[in-house]
Amino acid sequence: MTRRFWVFIEQNQGKMHPVAAELLGVANQLVSEIADELQASGEETSVEGILVGHNVTDIAQEAIQYGAQRIHKIDSPAFEHYLNRPYAEALTHLVKKYQPEVFLIGATTLGRDLAGAVATSLKTGLTADCTKLEMGHFRKIEKKLLLATRPAFGGNVIATIVCKDHLPQMATVRPRVFETPARNAKAEGEILEEEFEVKPEMMAAKLVEFIKDNNAQLNLEYADIIVSGGKGLGNPDGFKLIKELADELGGVVGSSRAAVDGGWIDYAHQVGQTGKHVRPKLYVACGISGAIQHKVGMQDSDYILAINTDPNAPIFEVATLGVVGDLYEVIPEMIKQLRAQKGASS
Amino acid sequence: MIHLLASIKQVPDTTNIRIDPETGSMIRKGVPAILNPYDAHAVAAAAEWKRKLDGKLTVITMGPPAAKEALQECIEMGADRAILISDRKFAGSDTLATSYVLAEAIRKIDQDDPVDLVFFGKQAIDGDTAQVGPGAAIRLGLPLITYAVEISEINVDEKYAVIVRKTESGKEIIQTSLPAALTAEKAIAEIPYAALPDLITSLKFIPEVWSADEPLAYDENQIGLSGSPTMVAKSGTPEAHEPAETISVAEQGLSGAVEIILGKMLSNSSVASLLEELK
Ligand SMILES: Cc1cc2nc3c(=O)[nH]c(=O)nc-3n(C[C@H](O)[C@H](O)[C@H](O)COP(=O)(O)OP(=O)(O)OC[C@H]3O[C@@H](n4cnc5c(N)ncnc54)[C@H](O)[C@@H]3O)c2cc1C
Ligand SMILES: Nc1ncnc2c1ncn2[C@@H]1O[C@H](COP(=O)(O)O)[C@@H](O)[C@H]1O
Numbered sequence: 001m002t003r004r005f006w007v008f009i010e011q012n013q014g015k016m017h018p019v020a021a022e023l024l025g026v027a028n029q030l031v032s033e034i035a036d037e038l039q040a041s042g043e044e045t046s047v048e049g050i051l052v053g054h055n056v057t058d059i060a061q062e063a064i065q066y067g068a069q070r071i072h073k074i075d076s077p078a079f080e081h082y083l084n085r086p087y088a089e090a091l092t093h094l095v096k097k098y099q100p101e102v103f104l105i106g107a108t109t110l111g112r113d114l115a116g117a118v119a120t121s122l123k124t125g126l127t128a129d130c131t132k133l134e135m136g137h138f139r140k141i142e143k144k145l146l147l148a149t150r151p152a153f154g155g156n157v158i159a160t161i162v163c164k165d166h167l168p169q170m171a172t173v174r175p176r177v178f179e180t181p182a183r184n185a186k187a188e189g190e191i192l193e194e195e196f197e198v199k200p201e202m203m204a205a206k207l208v209e210f211i212k213d214n215n216a217q218l219n220l221e222y223a224d225i226i227v228s229g230g231k232g233l234g235n236p237d238g239f240k241l242i243k244e245l246a247d248e249l250g251g252v253v254g255s256s257r258a259a260v261d262g263g264w265i266d267y268a269h270q271v272g273q274t275g276k277h278v279r280p281k282l283y284v285a286c287g288i289s290g291a292i293q294h295k296v297g298m299q300d301s302d303y304i305l306a307i308n309t310d311p312n313a314p315i316f317e318v319a320t321l322g323v324v325g326d327l328y329e330v331i332p333e334m335i336k337q338l339r340a341q342k343g344a345s346s
Numbered sequence: 347m348i349h350l351l352a353s354i355k356q357v358p359d360t361t362n363i364r365i366d367p368e369t370g371s372m373i374r375k376g377v378p379a380i381l382n383p384y385d386a387h388a389v390a391a392a393a394e395w396k397r398k399l400d401g402k403l404t405v406i407t408m409g410p411p412a413a414k415e416a417l418q419e420c421i422e423m424g425a426d427r428a429i430l431i432s433d434r435k436f437a438g439s440d441t442l443a444t445s446y447v448l449a450e451a452i453r454k455i456d457q458d459d460p461v462d463l464v465f466f467g468k469q470a471i472d473g474d475t476a477q478v479g480p481g482a483a484i485r486l487g488l489p490l491i492t493y494a495v496e497i498s499e500i501n502v503d504e505k506y507a508v509i510v511r512k513t514e515s516g517k518e519i520i521q522t523s524l525p526a527a528l529t530a531e532k533a534i535a536e537i538p539y540a541a542l543p544d545l546i547t548s549l550k551f552i553p554e555v556w557s558a559d560e561p562l563a564y565d566e567n568q569i570g571l572s573g574s575p576t577m578v579a580k581s582g583t584p585e586a587h588e589p590a591e592t593i594s595v596a597e598q599g600l601s602g603a604v605e606i607i608l609g610k611m612l613s614n615s616s617v618a619s620l621l622e623e624l625k
């Protein structure tokens with residue numbers, strides 16, 4: 001029997017959500033971790049993308065380029081817009097048909113809505129918002145299991161969860177927790193057309209209207225440079241200075257939850273456990289203490305510069321470089337020197 | 347008459363959690379238990395609509411006897427009936443088992459007094475899983491609207507509701523037939539000050555208590571540890587990190603310190619090439 005590792009390929013308005021590529025990378029990694037078992041048993045594996053929507057063949061190709069060997073595609077007008085019931089029933093149907101071993105779903109708004117319903121229909125376990133996934137041994141069980149690690153109790157505890165007697169072993173992962181794998185434009189894979197009939201009772205809820213949010217253009221999760229401000233700004237106006245530095249560096253503005261709770265900036269900017277998970281090339285933390293819930297959302301950044309008046313602030317524990325000083329002095333001086341450098345080189 | 351139902355949970359206030367550095371386990375002593383904040387907003391919205399439509403609001407929770415305090419808070423907000431589903435046999439239930447217990451309870455309540463709209467919180471802040479609402483809804487075969495930020499309309503006669511939900515890219519206006527279920531964001535309603543009559547009722551409040559056997563006989567294979575497919579293999583505290591190199595403005599002077607940090611930052615090739623692209 002083929003050991004199938006499934007990834008839900010989330011798509012919206014003709015675009016694949018980048019978290020799908022990240023999960024395909026994880027699924028391939030998981031498969032490589034059971035290479036020893038495969039050699040012993042002679043079993044095959046396959047990393048497969050599950051794609052539901054309408055006119056989504058291009059997305060199937062894209063998923064193949066990010067590492068899916070096979071795509072199960074349900075392509076029909078009934079799935080043009082996401083709705084919980086029909087999507088959940090369609091995925092449940094596919095799982096029953098193919099019995100995958102592992103099923104990964106992005107912990108996006110859509111993915112969280114879907115995953116809980118699917119896991120419940122299948123009466124299997126689901127671990128939400130995982131920060132680490134690996135195939136490994138648990139107790140004396142012969143076959144490796146999915147070891148799903150996630151924070152709990154506001155990030156104060158890290159727990160590893162297993163689902164030992166039920167299949168598939170399901171997990172959700174937030175965007176940007178894992179890196180995007182390399183895209184191979186020459187990759188080839190199989191696309192299987194699947195059928196699923198949507199019954200009228202599944203359509204009890206309907207989308208009447210969609211109102212686009214312009215703040216959503218921010219795309220904090222995928223920014224290369226983020227300058228974040230926290231409570232240490234002292235007042236909402238401080239974000240003007242943060243924006244100025246962000247513009248100077250060509251980045252976007254992030255924030256801590258304390259600044260969002262204070263009403264200083266919109267939630268869309270929040271970085272952390274209950275905000276966005278980010279991994280920019282450069283993260284500048286200004287007036288942010290570095291509470292555990294903030295750190296878990298930004299510690300994967302390549303380069304972290306922290307500016308804080310308190311030399312003992314925990315943010316310095318995850319920073320690459322720290323400045324002990326007042327942000328209202330340091331930031332304007334940074335902007336001045338950056339401008340001087342630009343002037344000199346152009 | 348419209349019948350609304352809210353499913354709520356009492357949780358430890360995670361903002362106050364401390365971890366024993368020796369054992370890595372949570373120090374529960376002294377950590378206050380609160381009504382899960384999202385659930386509080388869900389109940390507030392439900393109470394608002396029950397008043398508007400002159401209906402009835404039932405709240406349920408599965409938890410230890412102490413969870414009755416959380417139910418009491420719901421009575422203060424205007425709930426008419428409160429049920430505590432409590433039994434040692436439920437201990438260790440994961441989200442799958444919890445959704446079973448709640449869905450069966452809702453089904454039973456619905457048999458005697460049909461329920462039109464079921465309210466869940468977006469997530470419980472102790473686990474942040476956001477799975478119980480979707481799980482219970484699919485068990486009950488109810489259409490589900492997650493991340494609800496507004497209820498624009500409930501039409502009792504024609505049995506439909508219009509609910510606004512928030513997604514990453516914007517707002518969706520959903521029309522659903524009733525009965526239905528939703529999970530609430532905080533924006534769905536403000537927490538009101540308790541009205542005096544409700545306060546007085548809540549003082550005399552004694553919850554209805556349901557066990558695993560009465561009035562509903564739960565299937566023991568679907569509750570507690572035996573009904574929970576997931577288990578904790580291990581737990582601990584997050585890894586500690588080495589403190590970074592720090593430059594002090596007090597020691598280096600402002601322009602000197604900034605010169606040093608910019609120099610160091612730009613000697614990192616990936617940062618340097620990023621900033622190069624800007625020019
Ligand atoms: C369940 C849960 C989830 C959470 N989720 C998140 C989350 O997603 N994201 C998040 O950020 N938080 C989250 N939090 C909150 C988190 O615990 C902290 O409360 C929050 O991150 C603190 O924000 P802050 O660092 O801006 O404020 P503070 O902790 O108040 O820190 C302000 C810092 O500014 C410094 N400062 C003051 N003045 C200056 C100045 N002039 N120049 C330079 N530095 C200065 C101070 O030394 C201090 O270190 C969560 C909490 C819980 C319980
Ligand atoms: N033990 C419980 N009793 C009643 N409702 C619950 C319970 N656990 C979770 N819920 C409901 O499900 C929502 C989501 O919880 P969770 O899936 O744990 O994040 C909560 O906001 C509650 O509305």
